[in-house]
Amino acid sequence: MIRLSNVSHTYGDGPVLEDLSMSVDPGEVLAIIGPSGVGKTTLLRVLALFVRPSSGTTELDGRAVWSVGESERLALRRRIGMVFQEASLFDASVVRNVEYGLRVRESWRERLRSQFRSVLGSNGTSEAVEEALEVVDLDDSLEQDADSLSGGEAQRVSFARALAYDPKYLMLDEPTSDLDPRNTGLIEDAIGTARERGIGVVVATHDMHQAERIADRVGVLLGDGFSEIGPTERVFEDPTDDRTRKFISGELVY
Amino acid sequence: MALDPAVDLLPALLDSPFREGYVSSIVYVSLYVSVIAVSLSTLVSVPVAIVMGFVDFRGKQFVKSVINTGMGFPSVVVGLLVLFAVSNQGPLGSLELIFTKEAMIMSQFVLATPPITAISLAAVTGVEGNVRDAARVLGGTRLDVALVVIKEARYGIATAVLAGFGRAISEVGSVLIVGGNITSSDGISKTRTLTTAVQLEARQGRYETAMVLGAVLVAIVLLVNAVVVRLGDTGGMGR
Amino acid sequence: MSIQRRRFVAAVGAGALAGAAGCLGGTPVSVGSSSSAGAGDADASDDGPGVAGETLTLTTTTSTYDTGLLDAIHPDFEEMYGVSVDAVAQGTGAALETARNGDCDVVMVHARGLEDEFMRNGYGVNRRDLMFNDFVIVGPTDDPAGIEGMGSATEALTAIADAEAAFVSRGDNSGTHTKERNLWEAAGTDPGGDWYQEIGGGMGEALNNANQQGAYTLSDRGTFISQRSEIGLTVLVQGPIEDGPEVLANPYGVMAVNPGVHDDANYDLAMAYIGWVTSPGVQEMISEYESDGEQLFFPEAVSENPDFQQYVPDGWNGGE
Numbered sequence: 127m128i129r130l131s132n133v134s135h136t137y138g139d140g141p142v143l144e145d146l147s148m149s150v151d152p153g154e155v156l157a158i159i160g161p162s163g164v165g166k167t168t169l170l171r172v173l174a175l176f177v178r179p180s181s182g183t184t185e186l187d188g189r190a191v192w193s194v195g196e197s198e199r200l201a202l203r204r205r206i207g208m209v210f211q212e213a214s215l216f217d218a219s220v221v222r223n224v225e226y227g228l229r230v231r232e233s234w235r236e237r238l239r240s241q242f243r244s245v246l247g248s249n250g251t252s253e254a255v256e257e258a259l260e261v262v263d264l265d266d267s268l269e270q271d272a273d274s275l276s277g278g279e280a281q282r283v284s285f286a287r288a289l290a291y292d293p294k295y296l297m298l299d300e301p302t303s304d305l306d307p308r309n310t311g312l313i314e315d316a317i318g319t320a321r322e323r324g325i326g327v328v329v330a331t332h333d334m335h336q337a338e339r340i341a342d343r344v345g346v347l348l349g350d351g352f353s354e355i356g357p358t359e360r361v362f363e364d365p366t367d368d369r370t371r372k373f374i375s376g377e378l379v380y
Numbered sequence: 381m382a383l384d385p386a387v388d389l390l391p392a393l394l395d396s397p398f399r400e401g402y403v404s405s406i407v408y409v410s411l412y413v414s415v416i417a418v419s420l421s422t423l424v425s426v427p428v429a430i431v432m433g434f435v436d437f438r439g440k441q442f443v444k445s446v447i448n449t450g451m452g453f454p455s456v457v458v459g460l461l462v463l464f465a466v467s468n469q470g471p472l473g474s475l476e477l478i479f480t481k482e483a484m485i486m487s488q489f490v491l492a493t494p495p496i497t498a499i500s501l502a503a504v505t506g507v508e509g510n511v512r513d514a515a516r517v518l519g520g521t522r523l524d525v526a527l528v529v530i531k532e533a534r535y536g537i538a539t540a541v542l543a544g545f546g547r548a549i550s551e552v553g554s555v556l557i558v559g560g561n562i563t564s565s566d567g568i569s570k571t572r573t574l575t576t577a578v579q580l581e582a583r584q585g586r587y588e589t590a591m592v593l594g595a596v597l598v599a600i601v602l603l604v605n606a607v608v609v610r611l612g613d614t615g616g617m618g619r
Numbered sequence: 620m621s622i623q624r625r626r627f628v629a630a631v632g633a634g635a636l637a638g639a640a641g642c643l644g645g646t647p648v649s650v651g652s653s654s655s656a657g658a659g660d661a662d663a664s665d666d667g668p669g670v671a672g673e674t675l676t677l678t679t680t681t682s683t684y685d686t687g688l689l690d691a692i693h694p695d696f697e698e699m700y701g702v703s704v705d706a707v708a709q710g711t712g713a714a715l716e717t718a719r720n721g722d723c724d725v726v727m728v729h730a731r732g733l734e735d736e737f738m739r740n741g742y743g744v745n746r747r748d749l750m751f752n753d754f755v756i757v758g759p760t761d762d763p764a765g766i767e768g769m770g771s772a773t774e775a776l777t778a779i780a781d782a783e784a785a786f787v788s789r790g791d792n793s794g795t796h797t798k799e800r801n802l803w804e805a806a807g808t809d810p811g812g813d814w815y816q817e818i819g820g821g822m823g824e825a826l827n828n829a830n831q832q833g834a835y836t837l838s839d840r841g842t843f844i845s846q847r848s849e850i851g852l853t854v855l856v857q858g859p860i861e862d863g864p865e866v867l868a869n870p871y872g873v874m875a876v877n878p879g880v881h882d883d884a885n886y887d888l889a890m891a892y893i894g895w896v897t898s899p900g901v902q903e904m905i906s907e908y909e910s911d912g913e914q915l916f917f918p919e920a921v922s923e924n925p926d927f928q929q930y931v932p933d934g935w936n937g938g939e
Contacts (some may be wrong), residue, residue: 145530468721560707565693584823
């Protein structure tokens with residue numbers, strides 16, 4: 127479980143997150159909805175142990191992440207994957223991109239050996255990489271150059287890249303906001319697969335219908351912490367918070 | 381070592397006014413000095429560029445301006461500074477480096493480092509923050525992130541190395557001062573490079589042979605460029 | 620130059636080298652070979668007898684270097700001692716400065732005034748007259764200042780200055796440049812203006828420059844001969860070799876760097892070199908060296924007359 131307790135974060139001019147508490151469990155999909163500029167990205171970065179919040183605690187599986195040593199934090203960080211709004215692929219082939227997370231977890235000796243093998247051309251693609259690419263339906267473009275992919279394909283590779291090293295949690299920051307319906311569907315399917323594997327998925331989105339389709343729980347972020355966080359159906363059908371209701375019904379326009 | 385046949389061919393090609401082994405020995409000295417100097421420069425410049433690109437520290441602006449000034453530093457001034465350092469009277473005098481290839485390597489190192497650092501820095505800062513974040517979020521250590529950045533910036537860094545190599549191998553002022561333009565009496569170069577050989581020919585008014593040596597120099601620079609660009613295309617795709 | 624190298628060589632092959640040096644027989648510096656013959660104090664064997672494998676650094680002028688003389692004679696020395704000679708061609712001023720800094724072992728230059736200053740300051744020892752050639756004033760064949768055949772160099776320069784005819788000066792503090800300035804001074808003229816150009820380059824560059832713009836210049840005869848087939852300049856005022864004025868003489872001297880000032884100078888080898896280059900055999904080689912069918916240098920070291928002046932600065936009275 128990732129748990130944030132009383133997290134505030136200040137960035138630049140003013141507070142982005144204020145006194146926010148929440149948790150994510152393995153095997154659930156939590157959607158964070160809210161208008162843009164409200165701190166969804168910052169929240170995901172905090173959850174990915176990528177950003178240390180100005181105050182409050184971040185715990186992963188019972189460990190206070192920012193109180194442990196550097197090497198333990200690295201180990202904790204490696205339980206988490208993240209996909210950004212832009213694909214951010216390395217300038218290399220699809221397979222090189224997807225296996226990156228596996229490579230950095232190897233010892234230098236192993237890395238040298240596989241580097242050597244790949245120069246000799248005898249480097250087989252690992253099962254994990256092929257599986258991850260199967261999940262996003264791209265297992266036939268292993269050797270393609272990343273920069274020759276379409277935007278949708280690139281984002282799917284990016285998803286596979288985060289999935290390949292079998293993380294316990296996955297942070298998805300507006301993963302489909304730039305994508306067409308077909309690619310959006312493939313990513314949503316992949317989110318379902320991740321959930322079935324017991325991965326805790328947090329997905330930030332401004333598409334309420336998407337949240338409704340894929341999420342077990344929804345958190346509504348409206349400026350200063352969650353106005354509402356709970357089971358998807360209840361939040362959408364019967365929001366307790368007035369502003370949440372207005373936001374969901376489209377009356378609250380930012 | 382692919383260069384060897386070419387080097388062997390050169391004297392024959394020239395059907396030369398020079399003694400046997402003369403041209404190939406100055407080509408060898410030129411390459412030896414410049415390749416080592418540029419390799420050392422690269423080993424220093426690229427990490428410096430990465431640190432400069434990612435880390436904020438006091439005096440960063442100052443370091444930048446030193447690098448930029450260094451790019452335009454006249455080679456003869458560098459030659460004089462290295463001369464003072466390695467001269468018998470200088471701080472490194474006891475190493476007896478004056479009129480040696482090692483002294484030439486030192487001066488070319490000083491000359492090549494600023495452009496390699498500056499161009500690498502531009503290449504490194506050109507790598508998108510997203511890509512750096514991706515490497516980190518995928519579980520990379522700081523070193524892994526640095527390696528990713530180098531890999532992403534490889535064309536820019538290759539350009540930087542080529543620029544440094546171009547400056548080093550075509551530079552005449554400092555190697556003349558610290559190297560002394562020496563050949564042994566059997567006509568084999570000790571510290572004579574293509575540039576100082578050209579200078580020697582020109583000094584004696586033998587402009588035609590100077591042109592021939594100049595053409596060899598240009599050919600080498602082109603060849604090295606081609607080799608590096610080729611390597612950049614095939615290699616660097618690892619991991 | 621290298622003390623470490625010297626020690627190393629000494630340690631590795633003292634005995635063998637002593638033998639080798641002995642075989643060479645009669646060379647000026649078969650240093651330690653005599654140690655076996657009884658001179659044998661401990662120092663001699665510790666320091667090692669041999670110079671083989673060492674490098675002698677000689678700074679010299681572009682005029683000796685560019686004529687190819689050194690490349691022609693040095694193999695003999697290198698073979699005799701098993702050493703190598705690094706000849707660095709600089710202007711006379713730079714060659715002496717390099718020696719002052721202790722960055723070479725022996726100097727061969729041609730500007731007596733600068734050499735004297737060098738010795739007076741204690742940097743050089745054991746100066747010997749080596750050889751000479753002469754300077755000539757060369758210029759375009761149409762000779763706009765009309766100096767052809769003049770018997771006085773200073774008159775010729777005055778004529779050039781009066782005509783404001785183009786004149787190219789080395790301007791590099793070399794021996795030739797020093798000579799040129801002395802001549803202007805003797806002529807009572809301070810050259811300046813558009814017609815007088817200091818190029819800051821070697822003799823060959825100066826000749827080429829003068830050739831291209833039809834200018835006069837002062838050249839050493841050796842460089843002019845080796846280059847005359849490629850340029851259109853002609854000798855207008857001869858030096859003493861062709862019965863011109865004595866003031867255009869161009870004597871070369873050779874000196875060792877004072878080991879009392881620079882204790883890491885390779886004094887042994889420097890003295891071996893001076894002994895060798897002033898020996899009758901090498902003096903003969905120098906006189907036989909030709910370029911374009913002409914003798915370039917005239918040996919001066921071997922003489923039956925005592926010439927004490929070669930060892931001391933000009934005007935030295937013994938009481939300094």
